[in-house]
Amino acid sequence: xDAAAPSILTFAGDLAERPEERExxxxxxxxxxxxxxxxxxxxxxxxxxxxVLALWRTGRREDADDAVQDVFVRLAGTRVDLGxxxxxRAYLLAMAHRAAVDRLRSRRTASVDAVEAYLEAPAFAxxxxxxxxxxxxxxxxxxxxxxxAIWLRHFAELTFREVGRVTGVTTFTAATRYRLGLVRxxxxxxxxx
Amino acid sequence: MSSxxxxxxxxxxxPGLRARVLAAxxxxxxxxxxxxxxxxxxxxxxxxxxxxxxxxxxxxxxRGAAPPATAPxxxxxxxxxxxxxRFEPEREPLPEEFR
Numbered sequence: 001x002d003a004a005a006p007s008i009l010t011f012a013g014d015l016a017e018r019p020e021e022r023e024x025x026x027x028x029x030x031x032x033x034x035x036x037x038x039x040x041x042x043x044x045x046x047x048x049x050x051x052v053l054a055l056w057r058t059g060r061r062e063d064a065d066d067a068v069q070d071v072f073v074r075l076a077g078t079r080v081d082l083g084x085x086x087x088x089r090a091y092l093l094a095m096a097h098r099a100a101v102d103r104l105r106s107r108r109t110a111s112v113d114a115v116e117a118y119l120e121a122p123a124f125a126x127x128x129x130x131x132x133x134x135x136x137x138x139x140x141x142x143x144x145x146x147x148x149a150i151w152l153r154h155f156a157e158l159t160f161r162e163v164g165r166v167t168g169v170t171t172f173t174a175a176t177r178y179r180l181g182l183v184r185x186x187x188x189x190x191x192x193x
Numbered sequence: 194m195s196s197x198x199x200x201x202x203x204x205x206x207x208p209g210l211r212a213r214v215l216a217a218x219x220x221x222x223x224x225x226x227x228x229x230x231x232x233x234x235x236x237x238x239x240x241x242x243x244x245x246x247x248x249x250x251x252x253x254x255x256r257g258a259a260p261p262a263t264a265p266x267x268x269x270x271x272x273x274x275x276x277x278x279r280f281e282p283e284r285e286p287l288p289e290e291f292r
Contacts, residue, residue: 036218036219039215039218039219040211040215043211043214043215044211047206047210047211047214048203048205048206051205051206051210052203052204055203055204056203061207064206065206065207065210065213068206068210068214069210069213069214069217069218072214072215072217072218073217073218073221074221074224075218076218076219076221077221077222077223077224078224078229079223079224079226079229080229117204118203118204119198119201119202119203119204120201120202120203120204121200121201121202122200122201122202125200128200128201131200131201132201135197135198135201151203154198155198155203185197186197189197
């Protein structure tokens with residue numbers, strides 16, 4: 001029960017709905033009406049984001065895979081009226097966050113053996129591969145909570161308020177995690193030069 | 194800080210994950226209503242309040258309850274045995290000499 005779905009009212013009252021939110025909502029409405037085919041389209045739309053969030057939180061690709069699977073299994077069996085979710089994207093990110101935390105709790109050892117590739121060079125710029133490896137090594141030395149906050153704020157472009165709601169902490173704590181993470185990351189990068 | 198990240202992308206999930214996830218989701222059964230209820234924060238708060246209320250009511254009942262069963266049922270009063278269970282002063286008034 002730990003990977004419980006967040007309250008459907010959790011994200012009510014935030015800013016106006018963005019276009020990508022509308023697309024996700026439409027898929028959730030289809031899913032809620034019993035259209036299992038919507039799961040595939042929803043996967044194509046959001047799985048990459050959910051996977052990265054879980055990867056940056058857990059530090060392990062296997063755990064991220066399992067977390068994404070947990071989210072979709074839960075979506076397929078939920079009794080929540082998904083069409084009423086106020087902020088669908090943040091709702092799904094919150095589910096992924098909780099699934100990732102569950103994976104971390106169930107993991108026997110806290111240490112991570114290998115450094116995961118948290119960032120990769122795009123296919124058209126292979127010369128950035130070394131930069132990506134350096135950044136991944138630096139990110140691997142951050143606590144998962146700070147890494148997660150950085151991803152949600154910088155890459156997913158959520159507000160601190162949304163970051164807090166996705167991760168179940170106050171806005172202040174979310175902002176603090178982000179800033180502490182950046183300070184430490186900057187120090188690690190400066191030291192590595 | 195954005196210069197550190199610029200041009201770099203987060204990794205994408207492995208291509209095989211899609212089939213695995215969708216197969217698992219297709220086999221998923223609806224969540225049992227008990228689990229669904231437990232997932233609700235409001236339901237958990239309501240349960241906690243109900244337990245608290247039951248505890249408070251129980252305390253109130255205990256305060257006004259009859260004496261424990263270990264109390265003597267028959268007592269000796271000035272040489273007479275009085276059965277407290279059957280003693281009904283209104284129906285069986287004490288004899289004159291004891292009034």
